[in-house]
Amino acid sequence: MNYIIYIFLALLSVSCNQKSETNTTKKIKKEPIIKDFGFTFNDFSVVTDTLHAGDTFSTILENYSLPDSLKIHDVTEKIKDTFNLKNIRAGKAIFTFSDKKNKKALKALVYVQDKTNYLVVDLRDSIVVQLKQKPTITKRRTVAAALDGSLSETLERNKVSATLANQLALIYAYTIDFFKIQKGDKFAVTIQEKYFQNGEYLGVDKIEACYFEYKGKKIYAFPYKLDEKYKKFDYYDDEGKGLKNMFLKAPLDYFRLTSRFTRMRFHPVQLRWKAHNGTDYAAPHGTPIKTTATGVVEKTGYTAGNGNFVKVKHNGMYATQYLHMSRILVKQGQRVSQGQIIGRVGSTGLATGPHVCYRFWKNGVQVDPLRLKLPNTEPMSKKQKGAYLTYIKPLKKELDDISSKTFKE
Known part of the structure; x- marks a missing residue:
């Protein structure tokens, strides 16, 4: 009898020890460490929210107490030095980091602009405002394919962002009618793609080189700056010829052509016959006017x-x-790119209504641009062409090599 009682007590002891060990194990199990935006979330009381219409940094800060008797005005003024307060948008995410014991004591906040860019307002020591980017990785590859379905569908099958189709359409806007491309038309493109460090795909960051086979002919395109003073680059083919027109057809996107270039027109204000050395495009007051060429x-x-x-x-x-x-x-002496807005439609001077009179000079003589055969992108000089052909040589070879491997007959 005593033996049975001993065994029972021994089993009870083991059971209690196991429970004790289990409880100990549960107690020592650590919560996962979460890090993002340069903060360790575990060190704070973190609230994630989505901005609503009417939200501002001021209305967000009103829900918290600020350190060291800071005022909301102090914080918003500091933010203004780095970020335009008008650019805060409803639907964007915002993170607030507060003291773990006092959840109203704000230490920092993060406003997420998009997948990559975010604004940090750190209040721990002093007001520090920074626009930051999540670290990304750039990978380079060359893809060659034959059209099967739409261009975007073909790209997706090759695990390339379908948005590349729009970029290619813009590059070839003056040389290829994308409504007439056909199944079997070939293309190749060398691209740089961005990824977050966790492997999440962000899309195409840059096009280095491409060709599109259209009506049996390969049309190459390489982005290149003839002048480093300009911010934008143009696309040129494998012979150094520009792919787009040097001039836009008109200085407005939407307009009504009201008066053409003519050597004799009855002037509506001066009420007499005289030459009209320009082309009039009527549009609402304030319509953007674009320079037709760089x-x-x-x-x-x-x-x-x-x-x-x-x-x-x-x-x-x-x-x-x-x-x-x-x-x-714009100001005198300023460099401008094709399509850049240089002014707004009005009716200043001798004008009966809002319009822009567009005048065009060739070799110092005013001419009618609508009757002129205008050149493609500004032609290269011999020196520029030599440098360009040297630059594109390895890029073109890369396109041709992958094409020969992909389209073996």
């Missing part, structure tokens, strides 16, 4: 006839002028 602003100003005007010199041969502006948005 160049340097030669002159801006006002005259009784022209009203507010801008004149742009494109090279030794061509210049353009834009009249009757309500506002001038």
Whole structure:
């Protein structure tokens, strides 16, 4: 009997020890460490929220107490030095980091602009505001394929972001009618793609080189800057010829052509017959006016006839002028890129309504741009062409090599 009691007590002891060990194990189990935006979440009381219409940094800060008697105004003024407060958007995520014991004591906040960019407002020692980017990895590859379905579908089958289709369409906008591409048309493209460090795909970051086979001919495209002073680059083929027109067809996106270039027109204000050395495009007051080609602003100003005007010199041969502006948005001597907004439609000077009078010079003589056979992108000099052909040689070889392997007959 005593023996049975002994065994029972021994088993009870073992059972209690096992429970004790289990409880100990549970107690020592650590919570996972979470790190993001440069913060260890475990060190704070963290609240994640989505901004709503009407939210501002001020309304967010009103829900917390700030350290060292800081005022909300102090914080927002500091943010303004780094970030435009008007750019805060509803639907974006915001993280607040507070003291673990006092959840109202704000230590920092993070506003997430997009997948990569975020704003940090750190209040721990002093007000420190920084625009940061999540670390990314860039990978480079060359893809060759034949069209099977749409271009975007073909890209997706090759595990490339379908958005590349839009980029290729813009590159070839002047040379290929993408409504007429057919099944079996071939293309190859060398791209740089971005990933987060955890492997999440962010899409195509840059196109280094490409070709598209259209109507049996390979049309190559390589991004290249003829002049490092310009921010933008143009695309050129394997012979150094530009893929887009040097000039836009018109200085406005939406317009009504009201008066053409003519040697004799009855002037609606002066009420007499005279030459009209420009092309009039009517549009609502304030419509953006774009420079039709890359160049340097030669002159801006006002005259009784022209009203507010801008004149742009494109090279030794061509210049353009834009009249009757309500506002001038560039300065004399400023470099401008094709399509850059240089002013707004108005009716200053001798004008009966809002429009832009577009004037065009070739070799110092005003001509009708609608009747002129205009060149493609500004041609390269011999020196520029030599440097360009040297630059694209390995890129072109890379495209051709993968094509020969992919499309073996």
